[in-house]
Amino acid sequence: MNLPAKMSTELVAMVMIxxxxxxxxxxxxxMRLWNTGPEPWRRLCTYFEERPALTMAVGAVSVGLGIWLASGQDQRHDYEDQYADPLGTDYPPYPAMVPETEAILHGA
Known part of the structure; x- marks a missing residue:
């Protein structure tokens, strides 16, 4: 998935949460806040407004789905994805990320 698609999915997840x-x-x-617009929508909002326990349950499901959606954004954990430089430079931001430095620091 490309970066704009990942960012859009993350935004949807944040709104859901x-x-x-x-x-x-x-x-x-x-639910009172959203109770405006076409009559079918207002009836739906009124239905949920009159049933706070149901509204809370649907909210919990929304939070869970939002977290699931956000957590599935990047399942790959290889070196290039984990330390990708958004500015496009060819060096990692920390010396410990360079394999040669790791070998020197850990005596390999």
Whole structure:
């Protein structure tokens, strides 16, 4: 997955986590805030506003899905991905990341 797609997915995950947390902490207030727009949407918001326990449960699921989505962003942990330099320079930011330095420091 390319960087813009990863960033977009991360943004969606952050919104899901935040929205879910608000729904768990203040379910009635959160649903009242969104109770505007077309009639079917208002009916749905009213339904959840009248059922705070259900709203909290849906919020918990949203937080869980958001965390799952964010944690699945990068499953590869090889050297290039772990220490990729966003500025495009060809050297790692810390000397300990250079294999030759590791050998010198650890006596290999």
């Amino acid at each position: 935040g929205d879910g947390a608000l729904a768990m902490l203040q379910p009635r207030r959160h």
